[in-house]
Amino acid sequence: MNYCKRCLYPENAKPTIIFDEQGVCSGCRYHESRQTIDWSEREKLLREILAEYKQKAKEAGNPYDCIIPVSGGKDSHYQVYLMKVVYGMNPLLVTYNHTFNTKLGLRNLNNIVEKFGVDLIRFTANTESVRKISRYMVKTVGDITWHYHAGIRTFPFQVSVKWNIPLVIWGEHGFAEIVGLVSLEDMVEFTKWTRQEHDMRGYEPEDLINEESGITSLDVAPYVFPTEEQISETGMRGIYLSNFMYWDALEQAKEMVHRYDFGLREVPNERSFVLHAKSDDHANDVHDYLKYLKFGYGRATDDATTEIRHGRMTREEGTQLVSEYDSVRPSTLQSYLDFMGITEQTFLDWVEPMRDLNIWEKHKSTEMWVVKDSIVLDDREVDDARLLLVRPEDRTFGSNNKRFFCRDKSKHIEYSPITL
Ligand SMILES: [Zn+2]
Numbered sequence: 501m502n503y504c505k506r507c508l509y510p511e512n513a514k515p516t517i518i519f520d521e522q523g524v525c526s527g528c529r530y531h532e533s534r535q536t537i538d539w540s541e542r543e544k545l546l547r548e549i550l551a552e553y554k555q556k557a558k559e560a561g562n563p564y565d566c567i568i569p570v571s572g573g574k575d576s577h578y579q580v581y582l583m584k585v586v587y588g589m590n591p592l593l594v595t596y597n598h599t600f601n602t603k604l605g606l607r608n609l610n611n612i613v614e615k616f617g618v619d620l621i622r623f624t625a626n627t628e629s630v631r632k633i634s635r636y637m638v639k640t641v642g643d644i645t646w647h648y649h650a651g652i653r654t655f656p657f658q659v660s661v662k663w664n665i666p667l668v669i670w671g672e673h674g675f676a677e678i679v680g681l682v683s684l685e686d687m688v689e690f691t692k693w694t695r696q697e698h699d700m701r702g703y704e705p706e707d708l709i710n711e712e713s714g715i716t717s718l719d720v721a722p723y724v725f726p727t728e729e730q731i732s733e734t735g736m737r738g739i740y741l742s743n744f745m746y747w748d749a750l751e752q753a754k755e756m757v758h759r760y761d762f763g764l765r766e767v768p769n770e771r772s773f774v775l776h777a778k779s780d781d782h783a784n785d786v787h788d789y790l791k792y793l794k795f796g797y798g799r800a801t802d803d804a805t806t807e808i809r810h811g812r813m814t815r816e817e818g819t820q821l822v823s824e825y826d827s828v829r830p831s832t833l834q835s836y837l838d839f840m841g842i843t844e845q846t847f848l849d850w851v852e853p854m855r856d857l858n859i860w861e862k863h864k865s866t867e868m869w870v871v872k873d874s875i876v877l878d879d880r881e882v883d884d885a886r887l888l889l890v891r892p893e894d895r896t897f898g899s900n901n902k903r904f905f906c907r908d909k910s911k912h913i914e915y916s917p918i919t920l
Contacts, residue, residue, distance in 0.1 A: 526680030572609030596651030605780025690738025
């Protein structure tokens with residue numbers, strides 16, 4: 501297995517990653533390419549788009565001029581801040597409630613409504629449907645949160661059609677940031693294809709309906725995308741703000757904490773060291789553990805990679821964190837096994853055919869799965885790809901970032917899995 505010479509991603513990183521002749525990955529190159537963009541030019545383009553849709557809403561007599569899909573996290577706060585405070589838009593906020601909420605996440609969602617004076621529509625999926633879908637998608641593709649991705653990528657467009665609000669504002673293009681799936685030059689917009697192929701693992705809701713799953717058309721109703729006819733009638737369009745401004749999640753989180761009381765976790769999830777992300781999502785540790793069981797890497801790889809790309813951490817420090825976190829079995833797993841009505845052995849049996857055999861091998865005598873390939877073994881030529889580090893106080897665990905990262909693994913918050 502090849503690993504990026506700069507960050508920590510392996511060549512099997514999802515959805516797809518490319519290495520150049522220097523052995524540096526497409527995600528690292530995407531990150532670098534931000535330095536070459538004329539951001540004031542981009543901001544002008546954004547202002548033009550927003551003015552166009554503001555005018556359209558006025559002509560249609562619609563009080564709302566855009567939709568912002570929100571979860572309640574740092575990006576949601578920042579998107580709403582930009583649209584409402586900086587650009588004077590009148591957004592309608594839309595949330596797909598996946599039901600695996602944390603108390604802090606619910607508090608933060610309310611915080612957005614309160615602090616920014618915006619309206620919110622929240623769709624809550626029923627627990628029984630979520631149970632059936634989680635169970636079936638773990639068994640089929642090893643994803644316990646398929647309904648999240650499907651819900652948040654679909655429900656805003658259902659609202660777009662019903663309320664006649666064509667413009668949908670996303671924050672960061674996640675797959676561009678992680679693996680450099682698209683280029684900043686392309687200024688891609690949201691497509692139904694990306695939604696299905698990458699967010700929903702190639703599955704449209706009707707693909708889930710069968711006798712084995714017990715899933716019905718009613719269970720998947722929240723995930724059915726509007727028809728081509730509805731799309732063209734509404735003229736819907738989804739733009740990513742990260743194409744129009746230099747997106748720096750940590751700096752934005754700091755600003756939202758300071759100015760709008762965005763709530764941070766006090767102790768981290770079990771599988772990473774970041775306190776300002778994934779605070780609304782109780783199932784994230786299990787979701788991420790599945791990624792590790794399949795591909796051999798997890799959220800600590802993602803988070804340390806972000807830190808390395810920003811010059812806040814060395815590759816060696818990142819590798820150390822990966823070895824501390826990526827293999828951790830989350831204590832929340834049992835509550836989700838109970839929720840799905842399966843044993844841990846069944847869970848592991850379902851995942852077994854999805855394990856990447858370039859990473860995993862079954863020990864001959866113990867029959868246990870062991871990792872046979874590791875980034876620790878790949879330390880050649882990394883000096884050629886190194887970035888300069890920022891000042892000590894601005895580094896990941898430096899004094900300026902104390903509330904945002906934490907390595908203390910002794911404390912964890914107890915949650916119950918289903919919180920509406
Ligand atoms: Zn990289």
